[in-house]
Amino acid sequence: MIKRAVLVLALGLLGGGHAVMAAPVKAVASFSILGDMVARVGGDRVAVTTIVGPNADTHIYDPKPGDVVSLAKADVFFVNGLHFEGWLERFVGSTGFEGPVVVASEGITPREMDEDGRVEVDPHAWQDLTNGVTYVRNIAAGLCSVDADGCALYEANAKVYADEMLALDAATRAQFDAIPQTRRQVITSHDAFGYFGAAYGINFLSPEGISTESEASAADVAKLIEQVRSVGAKTLFVENMSDQRLLEQIGRETGAAIGGALYADALSTPDQGAVTYLEMFSHNVAQLLPAMTAQ
Ligand SMILES: [Zn+2]
Numbered sequence: 053m054i055k056r057a058v059l060v061l062a063l064g065l066l067g068g069g070h071a072v073m074a075a076p077v078k079a080v081a082s083f084s085i086l087g088d089m090v091a092r093v094g095g096d097r098v099a100v101t102t103i104v105g106p107n108a109d110t111h112i113y114d115p116k117p118g119d120v121v122s123l124a125k126a127d128v129f130f131v132n133g134l135h136f137e138g139w140l141e142r143f144v145g146s147t148g149f150e151g152p153v154v155v156a157s158e159g160i161t162p163r164e165m166d167e168d169g170r171v172e173v174d175p176h177a178w179q180d181l182t183n184g185v186t187y188v189r190n191i192a193a194g195l196c197s198v199d200a201d202g203c204a205l206y207e208a209n210a211k212v213y214a215d216e217m218l219a220l221d222a223a224t225r226a227q228f229d230a231i232p233q234t235r236r237q238v239i240t241s242h243d244a245f246g247y248f249g250a251a252y253g254i255n256f257l258s259p260e261g262i263s264t265e266s267e268a269s270a271a272d273v274a275k276l277i278e279q280v281r282s283v284g285a286k287t288l289f290v291e292n293m294s295d296q297r298l299l300e301q302i303g304r305e306t307g308a309a310i311g312g313a314l315y316a317d318a319l320s321t322p323d324q325g326a327v328t329y330l331e332m333f334s335h336n337v338a339q340l341l342p343a344m345t346a347q
Contacts, residue, residue, distance in 0.1 A: 074097075074201075076096070076097055076098055076099040077094065077097055077098045077099070077127050077128065077195065077198060077199045077202070078098075078099055078101070078125060078126045078127045078128075079094060079098050079099065079100050079101070079126065079127065079128050079129075079130060079195070080100075080101045080102075080103065080122050080123050080126040080128075080129045080130070081100055081101070081102050081103070081129075081130045081131075082102075082103050082104060082110065082129075082130065082131045082132060082136075082137050082140070083102065083103065083104040083108075083110040083132065083136075083137075083317070083318065084102050084104065084105055084106050084108075084318050084319040085178055085317070085318065085319055085329050085332065086102075086130055086131070086132060086156055086178075086187070087100050087101075087102030088319060088327075088328050088329050089156070089184070089187055089188060089191055089213075089329055090130050090191055090195075092188075092209060092213050092328075093188060093191045093192050093195060093206055093209050093210050093213060094191075094195055094202075094206065094209070095205060095206075095209050097195075097199065097202045097205060097206075098195060098199075098202075101122045101126070103115065103119050103122070103123075104318065105318070106318055106319045106320055106321050106327075107318050107319075107320060107321065108318055109317065109318070110132075110136060110137060110317055110318070111136070111138060111317070112138070113137070113139055114139065115139060115143045115146075119143070120143075120146055120147045123143070123144070123147040123149045124147045124148055124149060126149060126151060127151055127198045127199075128151050128152050128154060128194055128195065128197070128198045129144070129149060129151060129152070129153045129154065130154045130156055130191060130194060131153060131154070131155055131156065132155075132156055132157055132175060132177070132178070133155035133156065133157045133158065133175075134157050134162060134173050134174070134175035134177060135172075135173055135175055136175035136176075151198065152194060152197055152198065154190060154191065154193075154194030154197075155190070156186075156187040156190050156191060157175075157177045157178075157183070157186070157187065157190075158186075158190050159186050159189075159190070160177045160183045160186050162174065162177070163177075163246050163247060163250065165243065165246060174246045174247065176244045176245070176246065176247055176248075176316065176317065177247055178247075178329070179244065179245055179246075179247040179248040179251075179316070180247040180248060180250070180251040181217045181218070181220055181221035181224070181251070181333060182217075182218070182221055182251065183247060184214075184217045184329065185214045185217050185218065188210045188213050188214050188217070189210060189214070191206075191210070192206040192207050192209070192210035216330060217330070220330060220333060220334065221251075224252060224333070224337050225251075225252060227337065227341060228252040228253060228254065228337075228341075229253070231341070231344050231345060233253065235344045235345070236252075236253055236254040236255060236344055237254075237255050237257070237283045237284070237285045237344075238254055238255070238256050238257070238285065238287075238289060238340060238343070238344075239256075239257050239258070239276070239279075239280055239285050239287075239288040239289065239299070239302070239308070240256055240257075240258050240288075240289045240290075240314060240316075241258065241288075241289070241290050241296065241298060241299050242258060242316060242317075243256070243258035244316035244317055245258075245314075245316065248336075254340070255283070257276060257279050257280070257283070257285070258276075273298065273301070273302065276302060277302055277305050277306055280302060280306045280308055281306055285306075285308055286308055286309060286343065286346055287308060287309050287310070287311040287343035287346065288302060288303050288308050288309070288310050288311060289310075289311045289312070289313075289314045289339065289340075289343075290310065290311075290313055290314070296310070311339055311340075311343050312339045313339070314336050314339055314340075315332040315335060315336060319331075319332055320332070320335075
């Protein structure tokens, strides 16, 4: 009898606790930048698991058994789309997940790129902050679809977050607009800044293709060296998940310096100063501006 009394008391406590705080919505995001966005919109109501973490390459990721378990238990799955996650279809099929797959880039205007004569869709849409606003709207709608009780909160969080993005977008635009167009030339190791360049009037040159899967050929490198010389670029940038050796070679041959790391497809670890989407953006701008204004 004593045991039963204790059990009833324990259940009563659990029940009371549950009424105050519902179990969080389980969301999975395909990569770190998107995971940060989902966490901002979801707030305390959403527990986010990210598949491809900081400084890792989503283009060529190979899902692990733990990722399968995470998605099998999830309520909703957020992905970039635009063929960024090449492993997506097979992965979702292997988990038995039947919940909504929310494509965060839905509704943006995709850029196309010429990749060795083939026209391909550029997946790096988050590199334009106004596209980030679209991502946030899609994330809020996705969370509302699985948790109607939290919808007002998600929409409120999304509004605050989108306003922060638009403020940073305006500040970024003003900073780059102050630099003469001829100086807005940047060399990167992986062609991930097409949207960024279009948004802020910067010409990004890159020796690699659109995805980190492709290797630059000797002819590509020779062409790039020629481009670096002709535009007079003074600084080369490497990304957090790319091989630096190619840029070092180009630097040696052209006399251009190697700049700090740019964060393209993944956030940084906490000690590197780009742990959120907005921090990543500010970090990249702070790396690019002095390189463009340097003599
Ligand atoms: Zn990429």
